[in-house]
Amino acid sequence: MIPKTHPRYESLLLRDKVKNAFKEGYLADSGMIAHGRGETFDYLIGERTTEPARKACEAAVAYILLAENPVLSVNGNTTALAIDEIIELAKATDSKIEINLFYRTPERVEIIERMFKERGWEDILGGNDEKLEYIDNLNSPRATASKEGSYIADVMLVPLEDGDRAEVLVQNGKKIICIDLNPLSRTSKMSTVSIVDNIVRAVPLMTSMALDFKEKGKDKDKEFLENIIKNFSNEQNLKDSLAEIKLK
Numbered sequence: 001m002i003p004k005t006h007p008r009y010e011s012l013l014l015r016d017k018v019k020n021a022f023k024e025g026y027l028a029d030s031g032m033i034a035h036g037r038g039e040t041f042d043y044l045i046g047e048r049t050t051e052p053a054r055k056a057c058e059a060a061v062a063y064i065l066l067a068e069n070p071v072l073s074v075n076g077n078t079t080a081l082a083i084d085e086i087i088e089l090a091k092a093t094d095s096k097i098e099i100n101l102f103y104r105t106p107e108r109v110e111i112i113e114r115m116f117k118e119r120g121w122e123d124i125l126g127g128n129d130e131k132l133e134y135i136d137n138l139n140s141p142r143a144t145a146s147k148e149g150s151y152i153a154d155v156m157l158v159p160l161e162d163g164d165r166a167e168v169l170v171q172n173g174k175k176i177i178c179i180d181l182n183p184l185s186r187t188s189k190m191s192t193v194s195i196v197d198n199i200v201r202a203v204p205l206m207t208s209m210a211l212d213f214k215e216k217g218k219d220k221d222k223e224f225l226e227n228i229i230k231n232f233s234n235e236q237n238l239k240d241s242l243a244e245i246k247l248k
């Protein structure tokens with residue numbers, strides 16, 4: 001039990017979620033290493049959503065709302081840290097959710113599938129019973145692609161991923177949005193929009209932006225959404241995100 005008065009309470013809560021997910025069998029052991037790396041970058045940006053991250057979230061929402069077949073990809077770490085928030089984002093943006101694991105095992109897939117279904121999200125793609133396609137030129141288990149999901153997706157959210165998939169997906173003509181606290185990662189560099197923020201902050205922010213656009217009728221305003229995208233440069237945004245790292 002972590003005392004609420006602990007100065008690092010929020011951070012320790014996230015660590016607990018990751019540790020428990022590993023004990024429950026759905027988080028890869030490397031997922032704990034990935035989390036530690038994320039913690040470091042989060043510390044360096046002050047554990048807050050920076051202005052460049054906010055802009056990237058806005059561009060990401062614009063891409064998703066303009067998409068014909070948007071897919072939110074989930075792995076072990078994403079499920080452990082943000083399962084409810086991902087479901088809310090999918091509802092707010094009419095997106096599909098697909099399981100895609102680098103260290104894919106039927107056991108891990110089964111647990112993650114069950115967790116989504118327990119929360120009322122029945123139509124979880126990429127499960128054990130589905131006959132999956134494979135993305136060409138990708139030699140890891142991440143190549144799995146649901147026929148209704150990432151195989152035909154035009155826009156995909158790929159949070160907390162290693163660097164082997166984003167580039168191939170972009171080459172396949174998809175718009176790729178990553179959430180990655182490391183602005184120097186291969187995934188960040190290869191993605192169409194890279195959100196340099198903690199997933200626990202970025203996903204709820206995207207949902208509230210999508211709902212706000214809906215309320216104002218802007219979700220169907222193509223010109224408005226296309227303008228957000230036109231004014232966004234991922235290369236510049238990554239530079240701005242890097243500049244947010246405070247070394248003093």
Ligand code: PTJ
Pocket residue numbers: 027028030031032033034035036037038039041075076077081100101102103104159160161162163179180181182185197198199200
């Ligand atoms: O569940 P699986 O089998 O698909 O495996 C997932 C992991 C995360 C183990 C796998 O994709 C992997 O090894 O990823 P990497 O190469 O460690 O990359 C993960 C990236 O996510 C790193 O750049 C981290 O800085 C970043 N990251 C970690 N935690 C967070 C994060 N970014 C945003 N929010 C976080 N909470």
